[in-house]
Each structure stands twice: as C-alpha cells, then as structure tokens.
Amino acid sequence: MPEMPEIETIRRSLEPHIKGKKIKKIDLLLERQIQWPTPGEFVFRLLFHTIEELERRGKYLILKMDNNISLIFHLRMTGQVCYCPPNTPMPGHARIIFDLSDGSSLVFADTRTFGTLYAMKPEELPQIKGLAELGPEPLSAEFTLEYLEKILAGKGGRIKSFLLDQSNIAGLGNIYVDEALFLAGIHPMRSPGSITGEEAEKLFASVNKVIADGINDGGTTFRDYRDGNGDKGSHQDNLFAYGRDGEPCRNCGTIIEKIRVGGRGTHYCPVCQVLE
DNA sequence: CACCAGACCTGTCCGC
DNA sequence: TGCGGACAGGTCTGGT
Secondary structure, eight states: OHHHHHHHHHHHHHHHHHHOEEEEEEEEEEEGEEESSOHHHHHHHHHTOEEEEEEEETTTEEEEETTSSSEEETTTTTTEEEEEOOOOOOOEEEEEEEETSOOEEEEEESSOOOOOEEEOOGGGGGGGGHHHTOOTTTTTOOOOHHHHHHHHHHSSSSSHHHHOOOTTTTSSOHHHHHHHHHHOOOOOOOOOGOOOOOHHHHHHHHHHHHHHHHHHHTTTOOSSSSOTTOOOOSGGGOSSSTTTTSSSTTOOOOBBBEEEEEEEEEEEEEETOOOO
C-alpha cells in the first residue's frame, strides 16, 4: 500500500486529531510487530506521554513524544494507522492500540503483519538502517537535477530497481516508479547509466510530479490503503501505467504491458517507453 | 557488485 | 463449490 504520498496523507490526516494528546493505555495485540525495544520497554517509554509532532521521512511515519522518544511506524504492504473517535468501531486486523487522553484511539492495523513499530531514543535512531540510509526526498531542496544526474552516472542494473532503492531517492514504491518512468518515456529495463541528460531532466520532473499528484489525490487505494480517517485516496483514477496492463495507453492507445523486473510487477507502454 | 530467490504473512482472485 | 497456485503497495538476508 503505502508509498510516500500515502504516508504523507496519513500524517496530515492524523495531525489535527492526535497532536497534543496523551497516551493513556497501550494494547499490544501482536507484540511481534514491535521491533525495538522490548514490548515492556516500548510501553514504558510511551505510556503517559504526549504526542508533540507528526513527521515523515520516506515511508516512515514518526510521532515525536514530549520525552524525546520517537514512535516510528513502517507500514510495509498492508499497515494502516487510523484515528478512531470515542465509541467508533476499530478497523479490522487491529494489532497495536493506543488509547488517548480524550477517549479516542490511535489504531495500528495490518492484515499481513509485515509492518514494524519502534520507540527510539535519539541516540538509537541510527539502528534503523532503512531510515538512517534514506536518500533525499522528492520535492525537497536536496533533491536536485544535479544530484539525480550524479547518482545515475555510470550505474548498471535497471532504472526500475534503481528508483525503488530508498538510499537513492526516498519514498518511491512500485506504483509511483512505474508512473514516473511512463511520464518520462523511459523503459523500466534501461540502465541508469544509459539515461541521457534530456531524459534525466524528464525523469527528475516526473518523479516530483507523480509524488505531488499522489499527495494531492490523497494517495492511491488499490485495496488496503486508507488515510488516518479510514478514507480512500483517489489517485488510482489518475494512473497511466500501474495496474493498467491490457488497457490502452492514455497517450498512444497501445495496450499497456506487464512484465517482471527485479521481482516486481512492472507496467509500461511498449511504444512510449522504448528499450534501445 | 548485480541479481535472484526466499522469507516474513494474509487475503483475494483466477483457472480447472 | 472447492482447491491449488499466483499475486499483492516493502524490505531484508543469503546465495550465486
């Protein structure tokens, strides 16, 4: 489910509901999803503390507590973080429940249970390698055309896998990578080092555009994804490539194809995205 | 280093 | 209807 636009939508939708509220009870229905520290210490670090800030880095959602602890969620494939007002039903597959000071709850739900939670002291943050080694964010000052050209230069492998690598650029996942490559007119099997200057410019603009559009649409809901209010996104209605195999290209009418690249389902237009 | 398969889990869909 | 297999938005590990 959740790539950067989905996590950012969750962050924004949760903020007005939970910022400034205190955690008064924690139910660990599935302890195994707590990665750090031990379940007992996890509860001890968070209980009776107040959520001060909601942040996001790549696909990580980070709640900053008043005692300097960071409550960190990674939703993997099917995780959800949902705000439940008092006396409203929980989402299905609730795994960790934080009861808040006003009778509402913050519920972590996850069908496939791949998601991970952490309660980290500042000096422990480097332990989360995936977080510590994230590349720059699309739409940020650090993500520039010069940076993109520099990391593409001379690289082998496939551009699709390259864009999925979070240490290159933070936040892209399978949907938005397929979309960015479509908009840039680049075949997913091309090597990063073969991307021309003109193509790099298009790719740079496309990465920023698909992320911005995804956020503006409140994320992409194929099946599980919901925002912090339990609502679906609408970006699935504005896709060009992902999930459109067998359907006509919205540019040229050619049937969109689906192949496997780096083990991931990959959708592209064989006419708009040629492999030379 | 590139690249793959497998692992972690559950649910859904498709073909027989 | 039932069953088996493939597949799903992510990442990590281990092998070649």
